[in-house]
Amino acid sequence: MKLNLRVAILASLALQAFLIFFAPVRKRRSNWWITTPLWSAYLVSDSVALYAFGLISKAQINGGTSDSPVDASGHLLAFWAPFLLLHLGGPFTITAFSLEDNELWGRHLLNLSIHLVSACYVFYQSLSGNKLIVPSILMFIGGSIKYIARTRALYLASFRMLRDSLLPSPDPGPNYAKIMEGCIAQEEANIQPLIAPWQSHHVGAEGEKFLDDRTVIKEAFFYFKKFKGLLVDLIFSFHDRDHSMQFFNSRTAKDAFRVIEVELNFFYDLLYTKSAIVHCPSGYIYRAISVGCIVAAFASFHVLNKHGFHEYDVQITYTLLLGAIGLEFAILGMVICSDWTIAKIGTSEKHGRSLFIGSIFIKFLLKFKSESSPFALRILSARWSKSVSQYNLIDSxxxxxxxxxxxxxxxxxxxxxxxxxxxxxxxxxxxxxxxxxxxxxxxxNDKLGELIFDELKQKASIANDLQSIKEMCAxxxxxxxxxxxxxxxxxxxxxxxxxxxxxxxxxxxxxxxxxxxxxxxxxxxxxxxxxxxxxxxxxxxxxxxxxxxxxxxxxxxxxxxxxxxxxxxxxxxxxxxxxxxxxxxxxxxxxxxxxxx
Known part of the structure; x- marks a missing residue:
């Protein structure tokens, strides 16, 4: 049993590492030889963690294993259980493999409750004389936070919750009577009329001929927030449509596709990853607590007297701790270097010092993600494959x-x-x-993008009302x-x-x-x-x-x-x-x- 448990918990760690680093690849490639291993790892990772949980529970019930003392073995098994909660929390880069997985958040919530109770039971069974009580509690806190975050990410990305979160508050509309009275009074007093309160105050980059990378991410994030209601069949106002058309009509085809590329990347992260819950104040807090608990658990275990533990089990425990820390810092690097970070900094700069520091940091990130960076970094930061899949009837x-x-x-x-x-x-x-x-x-290639963009601009020029839009689409x-x-x-x-x-x-x-x-x-x-x-x-x-x-x-x-x-x-x-x-x-x-x- 002990050998099976060792293999299972190490396999669970390996699957987490595989998913963290290779899950983003499916944004750029849809080949079956890429999606099949990712899909298999996504499904098997939870099963392996649950299998290891079962082995730990069985070992606790049987009173330990035959190759080490009962009390020491039970204490170490209790310390391994929170690692499985950490693994069941899933990697940052993939919470759902398909949209249907988001609708199963209720099942994950039930599993969360069961596994938390199981982990508490395993910990309770080893309370007597447990030398690992401090690192076990720290890992339990970190693993629980990760598991709760995964369930919350699935819940927020589900169709119903996403739709409810995007519904605007009841709005009776502008009081046109008072507005007209004010406009008439301003005209009589020869005062320049103000902007109507229902008009948007967003000023895009219309004055720039070519968009730099920072402006591309900023504009893409603005339109992502404005039009993500389309994912759940919500409509947008004609003011939003007009502002969008005005922005893209003043852009080149290359810049327009750059903005759409980043915008679609935000949509992907919202639906399939934890980005939406990480890039917010509460997300930063839970990340800091989770990483802090894992690091503190490693320090506590390192200074602990390990007499009575099997040498192989100690090595496996160090592997789990170092692996967890390494993966957490790898995720931290992905979070810092993501488009979300650049967009959040760009929209939150309010005074001179933050503007200066933020600009330096953004320039560093953009240089890291630029085409002049090393090939490996470009592969990790690429948003799509820059290729077009083909299928031909006659050729087939x-x-x-x-x-x-x-x-x-x-x-x-x-x-x-x-x-x-x-x-x-x-x-x-x-x-x-x-x-x-x-x-x-x-x-x-840019020639293909220019053809598509020019055709869309021609069609948009005649889309003056709903009837013309319907005729154009048909x-x-x-x-x-x-x-x-x-x-x-x-x-x-x-x-x-x-x-x-x-x-x-x-x-x-x-x-x-x-x-x-x-x-x-x-x-x-x-x-x-x-x-x-x-x-x-x-x-x-x-x-x-x-x-x-x-x-x-x-x-x-x-x-x-x-x-x-x-x-x-x-x-x-x-x-x-x-x-x-x-x-x-x-x-x-x-x-x-x-x-x-």
Whole structure:
């Protein structure tokens, strides 16, 4: 039992370290070989800690272990129990793996109560002559604070609580009668009218041509607080919309995407990490108490007479203490170097000295996170992958597995016993292989950002009222057809664009983009040839590989995509010979320039 406990508690510490340092990677990469280990570690970490808790409780009930004295062993086990509370508190960088985990805060609250009672019971069992009572109490306080913080972070990020926290207080609106009376009186007295009380007083960086990194974070934090109600289906006022449009209309595409990049990073931290509860006065206090208790527990254990303890157990205890301290200081470094810290300092500078000190500190942090910093630091501070995931319909069908492989798999499964066949049928092998051979990424470039930003600015210029906004969002390519040089010839295509569902329209435009890309190869007459194809493949990637981002069409979109794939397979099988298939597998796009297509 003692060996199992040693392995379990060290494994729990290792899983915490893995999650702390590698959980932020999923903001920049969504590959299955990255998300699967993180998901497994996220699930297993709690199970391993609970398993170790059970071993400690069982050892206490049985009165110790066989390889060390009963009293000393029980005291040391009681000291190990708070470490498991610390581990169950979870790492700073990941509290939820998906949004659904936030809705399970009630389950975590129940587990918190049970585990606190269990830890108290283990501690109570070893009170008699316990030499480790002081470090045990200190670790119990630190571990309890961490566990409570995790449950609170899940609770605050749940849909209902987040929505309730963002609801404004009841507001009857401005008293227009008194306002007009005041304006009339000011006009009669030849006094310059003041700003109306319902207008926003936020002054953005409209006067700056290019935004520095500090201004980018400041503006992103402002719009994050202003528009985070969109996460829970709350509306925003037309004044907020107008101020946002005014700010982005005066920006370049590069600066606009920099602001949005930081803003989305704030959204991620709010939903999946402890940043929202750490970067506040109460959060700073609980962090200081937790770290102080852990350091004090280490000092208390270090000066303690360890006679009677097993040498291996002492080494494991030092490993747990040093590991906890190291991880806490690593988290402290992440907290200090985060965008939240820069934004909080930027919004709280009120007098000259704090302004000067804050500016120096922010300059240091921005230099640490800049592109001129070492490669390892840039990787840790990167907010996204700066790449665009791609999925192409034609390419996926040309690279599909030969039919004889599917037949072989099906025939082999039918020969196996039913108790083996059913579990294997649950493993999506074909989908896994399809991801390996059909998906890829393209690097993001400023040309792509400029195309998107310019199109959005053109659309926003005609969005004057609610009706025009609805028409603009429902266009689905109508704008592109009406503003081409051959607009009259494209009128016959409008019914195929406007009178179909969104997913159907997306597939039609994807195929049309692919055909135009491979037939019009003169880039001198078409500046957006490459960027249009990247956007087209990205939209299909969202529809097929990330249907949760298009929940309104996830089900029917998958069905129509499967039907389109079957029709494409039939077309290639009928029109192309065996030699063509061999050529296509080597060069997927050569068929588009042939007469067969």
């Amino acid at each position: 069908r040309l690279r599909r597995w030969p039919k004889w492989i599917d037949k072989l798999i099906d025939a082999r499964l039918r020969k196996w016993p039913r108790w083996i066949e059913e579990p294997l049928s649950l493993i999506p092998l074909r989908e896994l292989f399809d991801d390996l051979k059909s998906g890829w990424v393209e690097p993001y 266009a689905r390519g109508k704008w592109a057809l009406e503003h081409t040089k051959t607009g009259e010839d494209c009128e016959m295509l409008l019914p195929f664009i406007c009178d179909v569902d969104y997913d159907d329209s997306l597939l039609l435009w994807h195929i049309a983009t692919e055909l135009c890309y491979n037939t019009d190869t003169d880039e001198s007459t078409n500046d957006h040839r490459e960027t249009s194809k990247i956007l087209s493949d990205y939209m299909l990637y969202l529809m097929i590989k990330q249907p949760g981002m298009m929940s309104a069409l996830a089900g029917i979109g998958q069905i129509r995509f499967q039907d389109t794939c079957a029709e494409t397979d039939r077309f290639f099988d009928d029109k192309l010979s065996d030699n063509d298939h061999i050529c296509l597998r080597k060069s997927p796009f050569c068929s588009y320039r042939s007469e067969a297509c």
